Amino acid sequence: MKIAVLNGGSRQGGNTKILTEKLVKGLEVTTFHLEEYTIKPIMDGRHDEGGFHPVDDDYESLMGQVMSHDLLIFATPVYWYSMSAAMKLFIDRWSQTMREPEYGDFREQMSKKQAFVLAVGGDSPYMKALPLLQQFQHIFQFVHLPFSGYVLGQANKPGEIWEDHQALFAADEMNKKLHTMIKA
Amino acid sequence: MKIAVLNGGSRQGGNTKILTEKLVKGLEVTTFHLEEYTIKPIMDGRHDEGGFHPVDDDYESLMGQVMSHDLLIFATPVYWYSMSAAMKLFIDRWSQTMREPEYGDFREQMSKKQAFVLAVGGDSPYMKALPLLQQFQHIFQFVHLPFSGYVLGQANKPGEIWEDHQALFAADEMNKKLHTMIKA
């Protein structure tokens, strides 16, 4: 059972990173720092003759690697009450992937994985990040990817996440769950 | 009273574009096609010594032009239940703008403008785009920008928006409202 962390944050040693490390402690994971990849905004080709055009960037290779994992952890700072643009760039391109012949069974592949969300925000995330969670719910439902849990955290300044005991506890609990899943 | 359309869509002649044209019929507007600008993902420098670093892309110039308008229309296709990445890239960078000395009164400037949202989606937007609206509400509240109305539309294939009579009517109604505001 292979675990991928999709990290949408931009800051070195940021709060999202700290909380994510707690979440995956003792586990073997591959972390993809999305900001390190060049991913262009999707050009909607769903209804074009010939469909989507190939795009010269890192998306396809990245997506290929991501899809070889079984547990996908979407770890993002809450920027303006939703996922970071770096993460949104990545997810928007799924529209293209769903039409690639090699992903003809995209939903079936996804249905066998599990998704977790970790999101850290500075402005009342326990209330104002709820729409973000609902969006992830819709996204995962659309691709038949089971939504197995989430952790919210509140933090602004670097390191401030250490003061959000509830977030730390939730990350620990989910860490235990992941360890159990890995063994199973 | 100057009107700016911030268009987050990618498709020529797409449904978002059609509905937006209905919304601004007979009005003088400046349309910014966000996908035509190079906007890099934000590098969070809020807590760095020296703050944010200057970024070599089109954002600053674009934002300068946008801010010279009084009514801001955020027109986006609903991609994966939220705004397009092209639009998110733009909004994420506001974190940087808010710290620029020349925008020391960013919120005060915003408080004198008005925002409208237009969003067109293919998968039950009347239900599943509600989190998107809530996010815009949070975004606008944060910068003190009055949220003056929204139009949702349901469409998938190009031109399908012409079948969503409720969306067309709502766009017409808001068009009347805009005409009244312009005259006032």
Next chain:
Amino acid sequence: MKIAVLNGGSRQGGNTKILTEKLVKGLEVTTFHLEEYTIKPIMDGRHDEGGFHPVDDDYESLMGQVMSHDLLIFATPVYWYSMSAAMKLFIDRWSQTMREPEYGDFREQMSKKQAFVLAVGGDSPYMKALPLLQQFQHIFQFVHLPFSGYVLGQANKPGEIWEDHQALFAADEMNKKLHTMIKA
């Protein structure tokens, strides 16, 4: 195809009533004014030995009548950002109904009906009634009742709904849809 209106409002000639009348114009409907029925708050007996106790009120008879209809229109004023207590009293008791032997196939019965929601509020319902719609979505999903549409309206003083052109249009559109469904 029989249509039931479940009216959760309390005011004679209120805005909810006006908009509902527009919605069902020209159609034969049975209207249940929920406030006219005595419905006691549910006593959760799901985990009691012997299950739920019979309750001496109007609920069971009312529910029996409601279930003989094919289209269920939930028409409620938005009180404190959700459905009226009169309507909530009614829905809460479904927990009991689901365990009645005579409703052993409650979900299957519901899956053959269709639900519509009409909600009129005074405080920004186009934004602040969105959680209410999401709740109805969850409720209907739980009982497998297809959610076929909704109409929101904004009004405070009696008759003010006549000024919400978008609501009136939406009610008209849905009225057409209902006429088509009836004929089919």
Next chain:
Amino acid sequence: MKIAVLNGGSRQGGNTKILTEKLVKGLEVTTFHLEEYTIKPIMDGRHDEGGFHPVDDDYESLMGQVMSHDLLIFATPVYWYSMSAAMKLFIDRWSQTMREPEYGDFREQMSKKQAFVLAVGGDSPYMKALPLLQQFQHIFQFVHLPFSGYVLGQANKPGEIWEDHQALFAADEMNKKLHTMIKA
């Protein structure tokens, strides 16, 4: 600093009750079991000549007692994705209270209190109770009552809440917070 628990649950020894007891451990609180009071559905008299009519039930006396407290804990099972009808009956009547001469400064009184929400549900409350939290947010904002925190819990069968470690932890954390507030 006086604490009131408004308990909307119906079950003896239910999960909501267990979690609430953890939340208020070691604190002096007055608990109001809403189901033990007769509260009639509101008859909207806002626009009637003469306004609201006096209602012969327990509401007014109950509300008087509640208002003598400084911290209000709204503890409800999640019934059909929102608060119990017993609690909704109570809150709906606030519309009447706001117009009572003796509560002329209702909002000002409320602005000096603090509200907490505790909600326990059986069907994915960590996702599906989010609209409920948003409603409480709107309710509290409307009456200027600061929303100081919430605890969600997942449980179905009696006692099952003991297995939701995150809920137990959150209740403990909030208990500490309450103890600190009481001392201040």
